Amino acid sequence: MTMFSSRNWREYPHRYRREASKFTKSGKTYYPKRLVDPETGDTAQETVVLPDEGKIVTFTVIRIAPKQWGELSPYALAIVELTDGTKVFGQLADCNVDEVKIGMEVRLEFRRVQTESHHGVLSYGHKFVPKWF
Amino acid sequence: MAGIVGYGAHLPRHRIKVEEIAKVWGADAPSYKKGLMLKEKSVPPPDMDTITLSVEAARRALKRAVVVDVADIGAIYIGSESHPYAVKPSGTVVAEAIGATPDIHCADFEFACKAGSEAMYVALSHVKAGEMKYALAIAADTSQGAPSDALEFSAAAGAGAFIMGTENLIAECLFTHSFMTDTPDFWRREHQFYPQHGGRFTGEEAYFAHTKGASNAILKKANMKPSDFKYAIFHQPNGKFPQRVALELGFTQEQIDPGWLAPTLGNTYSGASPIGLTATLDVAKPGDMIFMCSYGSGAGSDAFVWKVTERIDEVRNNAVSTHKLLNENLTYIDYGTYAKYRHKIIKND
Numbered sequence: 001m002t003m004f005s006s007r008n009w010r011e012y013p014h015r016y017r018r019e020a021s022k023f024t025k026s027g028k029t030y031y032p033k034r035l036v037d038p039e040t041g042d043t044a045q046e047t048v049v050l051p052d053e054g055k056i057v058t059f060t061v062i063r064i065a066p067k068q069w070g071e072l073s074p075y076a077l078a079i080v081e082l083t084d085g086t087k088v089f090g091q092l093a094d095c096n097v098d099e100v101k102i103g104m105e106v107r108l109e110f111r112r113v114q115t116e117s118h119h120g121v122l123s124y125g126h127k128f129v130p131k132w133f
Numbered sequence: 134m135a136g137i138v139g140y141g142a143h144l145p146r147h148r149i150k151v152e153e154i155a156k157v158w159g160a161d162a163p164s165y166k167k168g169l170m171l172k173e174k175s176v177p178p179p180d181m182d183t184i185t186l187s188v189e190a191a192r193r194a195l196k197r198a199v200v201v202d203v204a205d206i207g208a209i210y211i212g213s214e215s216h217p218y219a220v221k222p223s224g225t226v227v228a229e230a231i232g233a234t235p236d237i238h239c240a241d242f243e244f245a246c247k248a249g250s251e252a253m254y255v256a257l258s259h260v261k262a263g264e265m266k267y268a269l270a271i272a273a274d275t276s277q278g279a280p281s282d283a284l285e286f287s288a289a290a291g292a293g294a295f296i297m298g299t300e301n302l303i304a305e306c307l308f309t310h311s312f313m314t315d316t317p318d319f320w321r322r323e324h325q326f327y328p329q330h331g332g333r334f335t336g337e338e339a340y341f342a343h344t345k346g347a348s349n350a351i352l353k354k355a356n357m358k359p360s361d362f363k364y365a366i367f368h369q370p371n372g373k374f375p376q377r378v379a380l381e382l383g384f385t386q387e388q389i390d391p392g393w394l395a396p397t398l399g400n401t402y403s404g405a406s407p408i409g410l411t412a413t414l415d416v417a418k419p420g421d422m423i424f425m426c427s428y429g430s431g432a433g434s435d436a437f438v439w440k441v442t443e444r445i446d447e448v449r450n451n452a453v454s455t456h457k458l459l460n461e462n463l464t465y466i467d468y469g470t471y472a473k474y475r476h477k478i479i480k481n482d
Contacts, residue, residue: 012229016226016229016230017229017232071179071474072178072179093178093180094146094147094178109189110185110188110189110192110230111180111181111185112179112185112217115179122182122184122217122218124184124185124188124226124230127180132461132462133453133457133462
């Protein structure tokens with residue numbers, strides 16, 4: 001699978017800046033952003049920037065990776081509950097998969113999330129790294 | 134007065150020891166460790182590059198700057214010899230990530246290991262001229278060193294970022310001086326994976342001549358002597374060169390210690406003296422004078438005289454210190470992992 005440069009570009013607000021939708025009626029935050037709150041049908045919302053720390057809620061380990069992430073395998077994919085309660089999905093970096101635990105504290109760090117061969121566009125975003133400071 | 138409003142650094146956590154590289158190539162590790170004064174170096178994993186290091190360092194600089202509204206940042210300059218794209222700017226990614234687009238000027242600088250201080254020099258000039266309120270200068274590299282070359286023992290990764298302004302300074306820039314000649318001591322031609330260098334020619338006529346040229350000129354301009362400074366930072370292609378040039382210029386080991394990172398960090402190319410400055414600001418006290426001199430092959434040096442202000446004590450702990458990034462939470466890797474991380478194993482698509 002390839003990451004088209006236009007698709008990559010459209011995802012900058014949430015990939016680069018962790019921007020999310022917080023709906024007025026329900027007070028719920030959605031990431032990536034949505035136009036309509038699926039629970040209330042509300043469209044009134046404000047853009048919020050998600051916090052950069054959280055805890056692992058659950059995870060899985062990928063040992064047979066798709067080609068574009070092959071050089072990183074084995075790696076963990078996790079659902080993390082951020083400090084504001086929002087749950088986000090992403091890849092764990094800088095972490096031995098045998099050391100990943102539910103409840104582990106992580107920080108979000110800006111990383112290259114996909115490299116399209118030797119000639120394609122580079123995609124950036126956030127990954128989780130173990131919190132140590 | 135122009136100067137630094139906020140600063141930040143970022144380093145990879147992975148390290149490889151000199152012994153591990155020497156073992157593969159049949160090199161004599163003790164003589165490299167003694168001759169180059171290098172113990173280990175940082176290694177970026179495959180998902181870390183000049184752009185990602187720059188974003189993290191810039192975010193830390195913003196945390197320390199506290200007062201800066203990103204909309205007031207008028208320029209982002211990144212100095213590096215490892216920009217991820219051959220054509221497409223690194224600076225726009227950083228600008229987008231920190232929310233500083235679209236009213237901004239971006240440029241990627243190149244001048245071997247001097248590109249970072251070049252970015253600092255231009256950013257300072259903009260705010261000094263009143264062209265903009267703040268300018269962000271970043272020095273970052275994921276350096277290349279050819280397998281088995283002496284450079285492979287030192288080529289490392291890291292970034293330092295500085296928000297320049299004229300108010301709420303943590304360090305004032307009192308003087309600058311740049312010193313350049315055309316000296317072909319180190320180069321990389323287009324489509325080449327690794328740089329070439331002139332061996333011993335990179336020493337006296339290159340590193341030492343330009344570092345001393347810029348240092349002596351700025352000391353004369355400022356009417357100061359080495360003993361007037363609390364700290365000094367020099368470009369660090371290895372551990373030995375900055376130590377030798379410092380002592381020959383009349384500085385002491387105590388003055389260079391906080392910013393002398395190469396023995397355990399390696400050579401972060403464009404990042405070297407700027408990251409050394411972040412580590413020095415981490416320990417500096419109000420009123421301290423800091424001397425800094427970069428060096429870039431090709432060749433030239435930018436020298437700066439900094440005076441630390443009272444505000445340093447308020448903002449220093451807003452972000453992680455450079456020595457903490459350098460010394461804690463490390464992962465040591467073997468040569469095979471290093472070769473994979475640095476794409477030294479070539480695979481077809």
